[in-house]
Amino acid sequence: MIKNRITQIVFQTVYCTLAIIAVLTSLGLFNGKFNSNFYVYYTNLSNYICFGLMFVILAKTIISFKKNAEGCCNTTPKFNFLCVILILVTLLVYNILLAKDNSAFEYFTSLNNLLMHLILPIMFILNWVIFYEHRKLKWYFPLLSLIMPLIYICFILIRAAILKGSGAILYPYFFLNADKLGWGGFFMWVSILIVIFLFIGYILYFLDNIAYFKQKFKMKKEQNKNSQM
Numbered sequence: 001m002i003k004n005r006i007t008q009i010v011f012q013t014v015y016c017t018l019a020i021i022a023v024l025t026s027l028g029l030f031n032g033k034f035n036s037n038f039y040v041y042y043t044n045l046s047n048y049i050c051f052g053l054m055f056v057i058l059a060k061t062i063i064s065f066k067k068n069a070e071g072c073c074n075t076t077p078k079f080n081f082l083c084v085i086l087i088l089v090t091l092l093v094y095n096i097l098l099a100k101d102n103s104a105f106e107y108f109t110s111l112n113n114l115l116m117h118l119i120l121p122i123m124f125i126l127n128w129v130i131f132y133e134h135r136k137l138k139w140y141f142p143l144l145s146l147i148m149p150l151i152y153i154c155f156i157l158i159r160a161a162i163l164k165g166s167g168a169i170l171y172p173y174f175f176l177n178a179d180k181l182g183w184g185g186f187f188m189w190v191s192i193l194i195v196i197f198l199f200i201g202y203i204l205y206f207l208d209n210i211a212y213f214k215q216k217f218k219m220k221k222e223q224n225k226n227s228q229m
Contacts, residue, residue, distance in 0.1 A: 001072055002130050005065040008073065011131070012058040015123045019051040022120055025112035040159070040172045042152055046090045047116050049148070050083050050124045057127070072133040078144075081137060084128045085145040085201045091121040093196070098173070134208045142201025146194060153190060 002008070026044045028035030038044055057075045064071075073080075094117045099107060107113055153176065160170040160178070171177035175189035 001133060003071050005061060005070055008061045008131050009058065009065060011123075011127065012054060012061060015054055015120065015127065016051070016058055018115055018120055018123075019047075019054065022047065022112065022115040023051065026116060030111070037169050037172070040156065040169060042149070042173070043090050043094060043116050045152065046083075046086045046148075047120060050087050050120070053080065053083055054124065054127070073127070073131045074133070077132060077136060078141060080128055080132065081141055081204070082145050082148070084125055085142065085197060085204065086148055087121045087124050088200055088204075089149070089193075089197060091117065091125075092200070093193075097175075137205050137208050139205065142198055142205055145197050145201045149193065149197060 024030060026035065026038050026041075026047075028038070053076070057073060057080075060075045061073065099117070102110075102113070156171065156176055157178070163170060171179070175181070175193070176186070178186040181189065
């Protein structure tokens, strides 16, 4: 963990600067045409949540620096962890399932794609890895990570029902298209995504607490050894 406030401020400032650019690209402003569907994409919404949180983290880090305080980041650690899962799913699902729709040239020459699907998600995760104190997660935290994506899915379904027949984009991702997949296919994909969230969440939980588990295993091993003597 890096506890130096200047290092934290520099890293978080770079992130926030790129985040502003990413928001503008997601709105289509660099293309000269406003993207009215910006709010229906999970990629955008998950990044926006992380952007907002990082601005709060940066502000608190600057305040701590002015007070000559050093130490790990401590801004909403539980919510930060949930956002790490949220954005890690964005990173993995897009690059594994959706990126194949673009050529390598299109992928690496799109500023919006690089910022929203690669650079900023990795930076947000790194901020948690290198600046936050670990071994603080509870076993049920990964379960809480399901709240935001489930709210998003409900939002997409309600919006699709309201705007059906209007010509608007109803389902931004193929795995949410209940009209084409049928409800069976839709719930199959939702179940897969829930498993992905939980799997990623508990992998991070285990890695975050690996030192604790090792210590506990060592103590239990020594206890068994002593009981046999």
